[in-house]
Amino acid sequence: MSIENLIKRMEEYNSNEEDFSMVIKAYEYAEKLHEGQKRQSGEPYITHPLAVAMILSELEADIDTIAAALLHDVIEDCNVPKEYIAAEFNPFIADLVDGVTKISDLQFESKDEEFATNTRKLISTISEEIRIIIIKLADRLHNMRTLEYVDERRRLTNSNETRDIFAPIADRLGLRRIKEELDDLSFKYLDPATYIELSDQVNKIKVGYSESLSSMIDNTKSWLYENQIPNEMRIRNKNLYGIQKRLDDKENLYNMPDLMALIVKVNNIKTCYETLGLVHEKYKPTNIEMRDYLFHPKVNMYRSIHTNVFGPENRVVQYRIRTHEIDREASYGIVANWQAHKSDINEVFRKNIQLYDSIVDLSLESNDQHFLEAIYKELDTYIYAFTPTGNIVQLPIGSTAIDFAYKLGDEYGDKLNGVIINGEEADPLTELSQKAIVNILTDDCAAPKEEWIDHCVTRLAKRKILTYTQNNVTL
Numbered sequence: 001m002s003i004e005n006l007i008k009r010m011e012e013y014n015s016n017e018e019d020f021s022m023v024i025k026a027y028e029y030a031e032k033l034h035e036g037q038k039r040q041s042g043e044p045y046i047t048h049p050l051a052v053a054m055i056l057s058e059l060e061a062d063i064d065t066i067a068a069a070l071l072h073d074v075i076e077d078c079n080v081p082k083e084y085i086a087a088e089f090n091p092f093i094a095d096l097v098d099g100v101t102k103i104s105d106l107q108f109e110s111k112d113e114e115f116a117t118n119t120r121k122l123i124s125t126i127s128e129e130i131r132i133i134i135i136k137l138a139d140r141l142h143n144m145r146t147l148e149y150v151d152e153r154r155r156l157t158n159s160n161e162t163r164d165i166f167a168p169i170a171d172r173l174g175l176r177r178i179k180e181e182l183d184d185l186s187f188k189y190l191d192p193a194t195y196i197e198l199s200d201q202v203n204k205i206k207v208g209y210s211e212s213l214s215s216m217i218d219n220t221k222s223w224l225y226e227n228q229i230p231n232e233m234r235i236r237n238k239n240l241y242g243i244q245k246r247l248d249d250k251e252n253l254y255n256m257p258d259l260m261a262l263i264v265k266v267n268n269i270k271t272c273y274e275t276l277g278l279v280h281e282k283y284k285p286t287n288i289e290m291r292d293y294l295f296h297p298k299v300n301m302y303r304s305i306h307t308n309v310f311g312p313e314n315r316v317v318q319y320r321i322r323t324h325e326i327d328r329e330a331s332y333g334i335v336a337n338w339q340a341h342k343s344d345i346n347e348v349f350r351k352n353i354q355l356y357d358s359i360v361d362l363s364l365e366s367n368d369q370h371f372l373e374a375i376y377k378e379l380d381t382y383i384y385a386f387t388p389t390g391n392i393v394q395l396p397i398g399s400t401a402i403d404f405a406y407k408l409g410d411e412y413g414d415k416l417n418g419v420i421i422n423g424e425e426a427d428p429l430t431e432l433s434q435k436a437i438v439n440i441l442t443d444d445c446a447a448p449k450e451e452w453i454d455h456c457v458t459r460l461a462k463r464k465i466l467t468y469t470q471n472n473v474t475l
Helices: 003-013 021-033 047-058 063-070 074-078 082-088 091-100 111-127 130-145 152-172 176-190 192-226 240-248 269-282 324-335 338-352 354-362 368-379 401-408 450-455 459-474
Strands: 232-237 260-266 305-310 316-323 382-386 392-396 416-421 424-426 438-442
Touching: 003 021, 003 047, 003 063, 021 047, 021 063, 021 074, 047 063, 047 130, 063 091, 063 130, 074 082, 074 091, 082 091, 091 111, 091 130, 111 130, 111 152, 111 354, 111 368, 130 152, 130 176, 130 338, 152 176, 152 354, 152 368, 176 192, 176 240, 176 324, 192 232, 192 240, 192 260, 192 269, 192 316, 260 269, 260 324, 269 305, 269 316, 316 324, 324 338, 354 368, 354 459, 392 401, 401 416, 401 438, 401 459, 450 459
Parallel strands: 260 316
Antiparallel strands: 232 260, 305 316, 382 392, 416 424, 416 438
């Protein structure tokens, strides 16, 4: 790992011969400031910011973001004022570095208070500048990759934080590769015995499946080329933590169709559906529903067609069909087209990722600990529900139709007068099931009831109802 390799990697996606002097300057500046500092592994400290910058280069990050990654610890660890960075580089890079930096000049009564305050600072920046959390995710990923060198207490603390906060944020942003590696590294340290046992079991299954999957790949490629559909195929292995969660839900390890899914990449959306037809013609689909995330993307922008079929020896295998561009989006989410978006990446986040609205709302919470609790709830296990027109709404488990209505907007929550769930009239206090279709009925004369607060799960709905009822009393 070296600055030369970082520049070489950046040159692969910066075809306009951009000037990389800012990145080289940031590296030399950080190297000098961190001189003499060592990581727990004994390596020079500069290897860490360099590794973070390399992770971001894999996401094709812009020059300012790479420079900020190289400098991300100089405020906290080298006592360099933000103003110095702004003068030496530019104000935007200084803002990014400051956004990643912990609040170290305050006095905290406890570690919990310090963690809540720093976590709030970091997460609140997401609504202002998405690059800050992306740098932090890369920072956390490298720290998790080298977690073996720290003491056990810190390993457990970092692993819990990663599993509960950083991996879910990566998931909401569609950064699947980062999310799954963070999940698996946390799993490795939080439950090492189960991790090793499950890894051995999965590896044995992969050996048994390899011949069947190779045959399916060869057959599929042959059929597609016969129909003049250029394609690429690969096997996508499910991450261990994702498998363990499914086992916790009583699924059978040997019956998971997506344990080793077949990814088919074609040139355009039209041929995605032609490919689906050919696959179903050759391999009988199961009675489990086919999922069309091309037409109905997930809330983190994930798109693909999923279908489960009976392959050789009656093994159920999952196909995932998408275009080459969409395949990159499936791994890198919001930053998949970083070069195309450039300065518009924040606008893409605001328009396409529901996490933005949640964070904007939660930022109104005055208490840091309450904010942290609300974030945990927001990032916890969730359900997907649909509007009648097919738009997906992501909600925490246990959410009611009232939570759903306020996620759509005040004009639905404040005017909610009835609800139809899966085609049947229901009470607004009804807890929503996974994939429920929810039709909110409104009336200009309707108003939220204060007792609804006790039946809502999201802080958004609770706050909106309380604000409405208080204003109504005042009036």
